[in-house]
Amino acid sequence: MSRTVIPFGPQHPVLPEPVHLDLVVEDEKVIEARPSIGFIHRGLEKLVEKKDYVEFVYVAERVCGICSFIHGQTYCQAIETIMDVKVPPRALYLRTVWGELSRIHSHLLWLGLMADAMGFESLFMHSWRVREKILNIIEATTGGRVIFGSCKIGGVRRDIEADAITRILKEIDEIEKDMRGITKVFLDDHSVKARLCGVGVLSKQDAYDLGCVGPMLRASGVSQDMRRLGYAAFSDIPVEPITRTEGDSYARCAVRCEELFQSVRIIRTALAKIPGGEIAIKVTGNPNGETITRTEQPRGEVIYHIKANATKNLQRFRVRTPTFANLPAMLSILPGCDLADVPVIVLTIDPCISCTER
Amino acid sequence: MSYFSMSKLALKWVFTTPATTSYPFEPRIEIDGSRGWLVFTDDDCVYCNVCAKKCPTGALQVIRAEKTVTLDRLSCITCGCCVEVCPKDSLKLSSGHGTPQVTKGRESYQRKEG
Numbered sequence: 001m002s003r004t005v006i007p008f009g010p011q012h013p014v015l016p017e018p019v020h021l022d023l024v025v026e027d028e029k030v031i032e033a034r035p036s037i038g039f040i041h042r043g044l045e046k047l048v049e050k051k052d053y054v055e056f057v058y059v060a061e062r063v064c065g066i067c068s069f070i071h072g073q074t075y076c077q078a079i080e081t082i083m084d085v086k087v088p089p090r091a092l093y094l095r096t097v098w099g100e101l102s103r104i105h106s107h108l109l110w111l112g113l114m115a116d117a118m119g120f121e122s123l124f125m126h127s128w129r130v131r132e133k134i135l136n137i138i139e140a141t142t143g144g145r146v147i148f149g150s151c152k153i154g155g156v157r158r159d160i161e162a163d164a165i166t167r168i169l170k171e172i173d174e175i176e177k178d179m180r181g182i183t184k185v186f187l188d189d190h191s192v193k194a195r196l197c198g199v200g201v202l203s204k205q206d207a208y209d210l211g212c213v214g215p216m217l218r219a220s221g222v223s224q225d226m227r228r229l230g231y232a233a234f235s236d237i238p239v240e241p242i243t244r245t246e247g248d249s250y251a252r253c254a255v256r257c258e259e260l261f262q263s264v265r266i267i268r269t270a271l272a273k274i275p276g277g278e279i280a281i282k283v284t285g286n287p288n289g290e291t292i293t294r295t296e297q298p299r300g301e302v303i304y305h306i307k308a309n310a311t312k313n314l315q316r317f318r319v320r321t322p323t324f325a326n327l328p329a330m331l332s333i334l335p336g337c338d339l340a341d342v343p344v345i346v347l348t349i350d351p352c353i354s355c356t357e358r
Numbered sequence: 359m360s361y362f363s364m365s366k367l368a369l370k371w372v373f374t375t376p377a378t379t380s381y382p383f384e385p386r387i388e389i390d391g392s393r394g395w396l397v398f399t400d401d402d403c404v405y406c407n408v409c410a411k412k413c414p415t416g417a418l419q420v421i422r423a424e425k426t427v428t429l430d431r432l433s434c435i436t437c438g439c440c441v442e443v444c445p446k447d448s449l450k451l452s453s454g455h456g457t458p459q460v461t462k463g464r465e466s467y468q469r470k471e472g
Binding site: 209 | 444
């Protein structure tokens with residue numbers, strides 16, 4: 001059987017973002033996948049030379065359009081570590097709540113895209129309908145739908161008042177009920193299982209060796225979650241990583257479904273325990289030093305490396321995004337799969353090419 | 359494993375009004391606290407230039423000699439930085455989103471005297 005090379009992407013109906021794969025196929029089986037990225041490099045890391053370290057929060061938030069809040073939060077945490085700033089506890093709790101809301105909205109978006117990739121259009125619509133309710137909460141509390149703009153060095157910009165907390169808790173109950181209906185279809189439906197079970201299996205050892213992060217790693221049975229490092233309010237709110245052992249596309253979908261409810265629990269706990277007081281402290285001076293900060297984004301662990309030299313502009317800013325860490329694993333599970341399963345496998349890593357290229 | 363697990367959800371929505379609205383015939387409901395359209399509440403502006411200095415995108419410009427503030431709406435990212443730093447509360451972010459900007463250029467605002 002002769003081999004054929006089929007180009008997949010950068011424009012493709014199931015791809016939310018541009019990644020290009022040259023798929024070497026023999027009949028309908030993929031033999032090799034050769035990736036190329038670089039379509040949307042924006043040079044955000046270079047911008048540290050133009051924007052001062054306070055303004056750069058806005059740039060850091062725009063590294064990704066979905067996990068924007070956690071990017072901003074990680075950047076602020078890194079600067080706060082260098083400058084030895086003690087963030088007020090209320091701000092830490094608010095960051096936790098917004099971070100988890102952002103996780104729910106990212107996972108619901110992914111579930112919708114997954115349903116769309118499988119051709120399950122109605123399920124896609126329902127996932128995004130529920131996501132819209134989360135976006136409304138985010139907009140009411142931070143002012144933005146996807147670019148929150150509420151995190152700043154030394155704390156947060158906005159507070160959530162007591163009556164708003166009551167309202168959010170009520171809305172979260174409704175949303176949880178809606179999510180139960182949707183995730184039941186993802187987890188139990190025959191057609192979904194037929195499409196996902198046994199597709200793109202990644203063993204525990206391979207997941208670990210290839211440096212996977214986030215739901216991709218947890219679906220293969222490795223219990224790792226950066227929230228256990230105790231950043232923000234996670235030192236007070238314990239998080240038990242959700243793991244599966246199958247390592248296939250269904251397991252990755254199931255991990256994200258269960259994480260939705262885990263995030264709901266975290267939001268409830270954080271809002272119940274939220275302390276009073278200041279939401280930000282004034283930060284003066286310029287940072288001087290070097291640090292690495294790790295946080296758990298919806299897609300997995302993100303690493304920020306920041307180097308400052310006591311001037312208002314940082315010397316070096318570097319981000320290792322979760323998609324970058326998951327790409328080698330994706331390339332390792334593509335050989336041997338059916339051509340029709342490629343969109344599903346690519347989507348199960350939850351690719352965010354904008355983050356990866358920055 | 360179950361068959362037709364979507365049926366219950368689909369049936370419920372057959373008898374429910376759509377979750378979507380028929381925008382633009384039906385205007386979007388504004389959410390309180392949303393960072394929308396930057397609005398000048400004028401009168402108290404002292405042209406101190408702090409908003410323009412702090413604006414991360416350089417969308418705001420203050421011309422003190424002409425007592426004018428200009429704004430490039432296409433550069434404004436509605437971050438609210440100018441609103442935070444304004445000592446006279448001459449700026450605010452309304453929860454609405456205004457009309458779409460279709461031409462390049464700067465809008466200018468002058469204080470109403472008297």
